[in-house]
Every structure is written in structure tokens, then in C-alpha cells.
Amino acid sequence: MATDQLSKVFSALADPTRRDILARLGQGDATVSELADPYPISLPAISRHLKVLETAGLISRDKRAQWRTNTLQAAPLKEATTWMEHLSHLWDDRFARLDTHLAAMKALQDRPTTDSTEEEQHDD
Structure with a gap:
């Protein structure tokens, strides 16, 4: 209860x-x-x-x-809404940090490696 x-x-x-x-x-x-x-x-x-x-x-x-x-x-509904909004802001912050992290990982993945550039120069 x-x-x-x-x-x-x-x-x-x-x-x-x-x-x-x-x-x-x-x-x-x-x-x-x-x-x-x-x-x-x-x-x-x-x-x-x-x-x-x-x-x-x-x-x-x-x-x-x-x-x-x-x-x-209405007061108890406001209290419940405030509590849920607090959690929502926490999750929004976490998702924003995850988006930033995933964008950084994608940028690293999309960046050309120096090894492939050096191999292309040696093949000439």
C-alpha cells in the first residue's frame, strides 16, 4: 500500500x-x-x-x-507533473550526451586513416 x-x-x-x-x-x-x-x-x-x-x-x-x-x-497533479518533468529533463540530457558521443564516433569512423593514404602513395 x-x-x-x-x-x-x-x-x-x-x-x-x-x-x-x-x-x-x-x-x-x-x-x-x-x-x-x-x-x-x-x-x-x-x-x-x-x-x-x-x-x-x-x-x-x-x-x-x-x-x-x-x-x-490540482495541487497533487502539479506535484506529479513536476516530478515527471524533472525525470524528463534528466533523460533529455542523457540523450543529448549520447547523441554527441555517437556523432563523435561517426566522425572518427568517417575520417580517412593515414595508413590508407600512405599505401596509395607507395603504390605509385
């Missing part, structure tokens, strides 16, 4: 239904019934998905009268 916040976020995002729910909440707050409407699953199943999203900090739930409204919380 994930214990740190970033692990909880990635675990929550691993499920396509939960990602879809987050996309829906990006358009505005919604009740459990509104979120459940497009899915062929029960309200308790949707509630379990929402609990995972809430535990990860990706949504907040507010009870208004008899309705429980769900709201997207």
Missing part, C-alpha cells in the same frame, strides 16, 4: 475510470450520481473510486444538504 503522497497520486491515476472522473471534474464540481451516470457500474463502486481519489488528495468532497459534491484538487 502506497504511503507517500506521490505514490498515492500515481496509484490513483493508474485506473482509467479514476482518470476519466478527474477529467470530468476538470469541467466543474459534480455529485456522485452525476459522476456515476456514464458508467455501467454501481454507485458504491463509484464511491470507492472517489475515496481513492480523495485519499490521494486529487479531489475534495463537500456535503451540501443531502448531496456530496466532489471537486478537483
Whole structure:
């Protein structure tokens, strides 16, 4: 079971239904019934998905009268994005160094050797 916040976020995002729910909440707050409407699953199943999203900090739930409204919380997504961007920059740097190294190796391979030039001069 994930214990740190970033692990909880990635675990929550691993499920396509939960990602879809987050996309829906990006358009505005919604009740459990509104979120459940497009899915062929029960309200308790949707509630379990929402609990995972809430535990990860990706949504907040507010009870208004008899309705429980769900709201997207962007901060954990920003933290996950920042972490992934950091890794992306590391890999971009590594690939740039590899490109430089491969270009240098190709330049050495394409350079004429002095032995072949000397042999051509002796054959004359």
C-alpha cells in the first residue's frame, strides 16, 4: 500500500475510470450520481473510486444538504507533473550526451586513416 503522497497520486491515476472522473471534474464540481451516470457500474463502486481519489488528495468532497459534491484538487497533479518533468529533463540530457558521443564516433569512423593514404602513395 502506497504511503507517500506521490505514490498515492500515481496509484490513483493508474485506473482509467479514476482518470476519466478527474477529467470530468476538470469541467466543474459534480455529485456522485452525476459522476456515476456514464458508467455501467454501481454507485458504491463509484464511491470507492472517489475515496481513492480523495485519499490521494486529487479531489475534495463537500456535503451540501443531502448531496456530496466532489471537486478537483490540482495541487497533487502539479506535484506529479513536476516530478515527471524533472525525470524528463534528466533523460533529455542523457540523450543529448549520447547523441554527441555517437556523432563523435561517426566522425572518427568517417575520417580517412593515414595508413590508407600512405599505401596509395607507395603504390605509385
